[in-house]
Amino acid sequence: MARGKRLKKIRLHREGTNTLILSFLALLALNVATYYALKPNAPWAFYAVAAISVLVFLIIVNFFRCPIRVFDDETENTVVAPADGKVVVVEEVDENEYFHDRRLMISIFMSLTNVHANWFPVEGVVKNVNHRNGNFYKAWLPKASNENERADVLIETPGGQEVLVRQVAGAMARRIVTYARPDDHCFIDEHLGFIKFGSRVDLFLPLNSVVNVEFGQATVGNQTVVARLKP
Numbered sequence: 001m002a003r004g005k006r007l008k009k010i011r012l013h014r015e016g017t018n019t020l021i022l023s024f025l026a027l028l029a030l031n032v033a034t035y036y037a038l039k040p041n042a043p044w045a046f047y048a049v050a051a052i053s054v055l056v057f058l059i060i061v062n063f064f065r066c067p068i069r070v071f072d073d074e075t076e077n078t079v080v081a082p083a084d085g086k087v088v089v090v091e092e093v094d095e096n097e098y099f100h101d102r103r104l105m106i107s108i109f110m111s112l113t114n115v116h117a118n119w120f121p122v123e124g125v126v127k128n129v130n131h132r133n134g135n136f137y138k139a140w141l142p143k144a145s146n147e148n149e150r151a152d153v154l155i156e157t158p159g160g161q162e163v164l165v166r167q168v169a170g171a172m173a174r175r176i177v178t179y180a181r182p183d184d185h186c187f188i189d190e191h192l193g194f195i196k197f198g199s200r201v202d203l204f205l206p207l208n209s210v211v212n213v214e215f216g217q218a219t220v221g222n223q224t225v226v227a228r229l230k231p
Helices: 014-038 043-063
Strands: 078-080 085-095 101-110 117-119 124-132 150-156 162-168 176-178 191-195 199-205 225-228
Touching: 014 043, 085 199, 101 225, 124 176, 150 176, 162 191, 199 225
Parallel strands: none
Antiparallel strands: 078 225, 085 101, 101 199, 117 191, 124 150, 150 162, 162 199, 176 191
16 A cells, blocks of 8 residues: 555644643742742742642653654554553453454553554554443453443454554543544554553454564554564
């Protein structure tokens, strides 16, 4: 497939714009207030608040960072990691919502320190997008994949294989953003979406896929090859 990419050359993800602005204003107001209330009589307390405020803002900035990444290898039959994080599941499961058969499941858990942009793991055409409300169990629990709030993106590759990508909310993640739309042509290097404040992404692949990662392995979104699809 020709790779008509629309590279998103951004350093901070657009999903963080409002959060960063509001956080900056709130912390600025807090420091102005503490300056007048504490600086004259307890300067150490003011400096402590200022230092903590800077640290908090840097943590928020770090959360919304969005490095520019280009996958330089062959994309045909390639499945790349849709997210930064750690592999927490590599197993065969029964998938009864879309495929109604056995699938190979690979799950990547994202901590608060990981980049939270999500990339398309394969190239192809988006066949279905579905958002479901649910619970907010801890994202690494097995039941989170089926019972938590989630967004499913079903992709058909040029070779005719179907891959399901599931964005799963966690105990702290209360907002899932999905950019994919039915009938979109999707490409590796493009953003599929974003999950705010820690969660996981599940992949459901054909059983004959060749797995390239193992349990506990760290992944880099849009860079780590997690599997190869069989033609």
